[in-house]
Amino acid sequence: MRRITPFLALLCVLCALGGCASMPHSGSVREAAKGGTKDQGPEQQVRVFAVPPKPGEQPYGMVAGFLEAVTSDEPDYTTARAYLTPEARAKWVPTREIVVLNTIAKIELVAGADERTYRAEVSGTRVGTVDSRNAYQPEQQVGAPYLATFQLHLGTDNQWRIADLPDGLILSNAEFHRIYRSVNTYWFATSMPLGQDVLVPDPVYLRSRVGLTSALVRQLMNGPTDWLRPVVETAFPAGTEPADRVVSIEDNRTARVQLNRQARLAQGKGCERMAAQLLFTLRQVSGVDSVSITGGGTPMCLLSDDDAAHYDPARAAKTPGPTGYFIAKGGMVNVVPGANGNPPALPGPFGDGTYKVDQIAVSRDQFRRRIAGIDTGGRKLWVGDVDGHGEAQEWLNTAPGSLSSPTWDGRGVLWALDRTRNAEQVLALYEDERRQITKVAVDVEGIPAARITDLRLSSDGVRAALVLNTGQVLVGRVERRVSNGVAAITIAAPRSVLPSLVEVKAISWNGADRLVVLGKEGQGALQPQIVDIDGGISISVASVNGMLHIAAPDGADQPLLADSGEQNIYQLSQGNNWTKVHSGTYPVYPG
Structure with a gap:
């Protein structure tokens, strides 16, 4: 659950805008950017009021005043509309999109055909766009120019007004992050095994001081963003809408949460699933521990944090036992030690040297945790139980030096890259009830597998x-389908997260809604960054000389892990400092 102090929330925004190089705590980094509490500090309570146009305001002042007025906390932009002609007021749709510029827009006036008209060119460098579904997309071209045209007209009352303008808002990056807040709505993953429902976060940007709690409920009623929609589903019956008084928070x-009569079509387990979506969505901003649903005035169900725990996308990270692993000398797998402890070798063939590996991945299974290892020759992929029980099984055998990047999803499917020359492919492998291995060649939409590292x-x-x-x-959505008993998997609609990077050494999921990326921009040095999966907010973290790999947990309680060219394992400690914990390489958390 994301609960932070107002100071830390403000610090994270400043980091996102100013390229912060450090954070005050390692364990709090991933909590910070979207956190919030019911009791917010004074800096979050400050409201911004719009200023209406002055009598006799000239064309430049009209455009500048309008661009300033849309940054206010008015829910319906009443004052901003006062800068428009009646016809423009009727046509302008402020929710169509938000253009985010790196700085405040530049305004240039161009004389019109006569003395009663002017054209204003509003320009800047676009860094991102928010669509009508409130989804953010970073600009793919670094330094992309933006130009919009405003038409101004001098009315019969001798007052200038804006007669034509593009739909949506134009905001600087600083204004955007002051006005809007990145929050997640939650949806159920499709095609999950029976009894393994899990929620998927869908990041959106909503106005932070204009009924945020109610806006989140309405966002849920309207469905997921267009990009995520093909791979998730909702528990809310069609036609479900909020009642007049949407949400009330009790002591x-x-x-x-009050919904209309359509919500009553979801009874029993269906109501619980609706409540789970609401609970995970609302607790980001309102500090709630439980959700009660009323449908058409009739009480339906109540769900608490504890009762909803099995829907948590980070549930595997809360399983008791060791969670961090690395490869020690001789290609043997060890467990990351606790404070002042020596790293124990993993029991079984991966820890005793029977299988010597140089890349590993540990599954997210709660009840049967497995380890996959690629041999030092990059040819064989072995899989066995983390607890050492039973024999390891060879899942793949291909050309020498071809295999890399083993990774488990939360469904027991093992993924890897096969970089066999001229036959490169992304592979998904899973085991059936008879312990037979199915191998699926995954299609990556628009990207040859040879380009994936x-x-x-x-x-x-x-x-x-x-x-x-x-x-x-890039982040792509995973689409699964079965036709005539044959499974097919596609990584669809891949989109860039950090377009400014020119080199990337390593990536790791940090929970369900963030990545940790080790990369560099331009001629700069390699720098770890924690970035939202929509690319909207990124925070820099301290680096280690010669850093090669980085690993982040699914949960919020474990530190980041990294290794270096000197074959040392480090963990991020309090104060944003890296501390050596042992000699070794390739640290991983389950995933």
């Missing part, structure tokens, strides 16, 4: 993070 930290799957199995040989980090 016992229960959110009472690294791969990591999210805990819900719905999203895949890819690294390309051009230094790009």
Whole structure:
């Protein structure tokens, strides 16, 4: 659950805008950017009021005043509309999109055909766009120019007004992050095994001081963003809408959500699933521990944090036992030690030297945790139980030096890259009840497999993070289908997360909604960054000389891990400092 102090929330925004190089705590980094509490500090309570146009305001002042007025906390932009002619007021749709510029827009006036008209050109460098579904997309071209045209007209009352303008808002990056807040709505992953429902976060940007709690409920009623929609589903019956008074927060930290009669079509387990979506969505901003649903005035169900724990996308990270692993001298797998402890070798063939490996991945299974290892020759992929029981099984055998990037999703599917020359492919492998291995060649939409250098799957199995040989980090959605008993998997609609990077060494999922990326921009040094999966917010973390790999947990309680060219394992400690814990390479958390 994301609960932070107002100071830390403000610090994270400043980091996102100013390229912060450090954070005050390692364990709090991933909590910070989207956290929030019911009791917010004074800096979050400050409201911004719009200023209406002055009598006799000239064309430049009209455009500048309008661009300033849309940054206010007015829910319906009443004052901003006062800068428009009646016809423009009727046509302008402020929610169509948000253009985010790196700085405040530049305004240039161009004389019109006569003395009663002017054209204003509003320009800047675009860094991102928010669509009508409130989804953010970073600009793919670094330094992309933006130009919009405003037409101004001098009315019969001798007052200038804006007669024509583009739909949507134009905001600087600083204004955007002051006005809007990155929050997640939650949806159920499709095609999950029976009894393994898991929620998937869908990041959106909503106005932080204009009914945020109610806006989140309405966002849920309207469905997921267009990009995520093909791989998730909702528990809310069609036609479900909020009632007049949407949400009330009670003293016992229960959110009472009032919906219309259509909600009553979801009874029993269906109501619980609706409540789970609401609970995970609302607790980001309102500090609630439980959700109660009323449908058409009739109480339906109540769900608490504890009762909803099995829907948590980070549930595997909360399984008791060791969670961090690395490869020690001789290609043997060890467990990351606790404070002042020596790293124990993993029991069984991966820890006793029977199988010597140089890349590993540990599954996210709660009840049967497995380890996959690629041999030092990059040819064989072995899989066995983490506890050492039973024999390890060879899942793959291909050309020498071809295999890399093993990674497990949360569905028990093992993924890897096969870089056999002229036959490169992304592979998904899983075991059936008879212990037979099915291998699926995964199609990556629009990208040849030869360009992919690294791969990591999210805990819900719905999203895949890819690294390309051009230094790009992409996130694609994972679409699964079965036709005539044959499974097919596609990584669809891959989109760039950090377009400014020119080189990427390593990536890791940090929970269900963030990545940790080790990369560099331009001629700069390699720098770890924690980035939201929509690319909206990134925070820099301290680096280690010669850093090669980085690993992040699905949960919030474990530190980041890294290794270096000197074959040392480090963990990120309090104060944003890296501390050596042992000699070794290739640290991983389950995933």
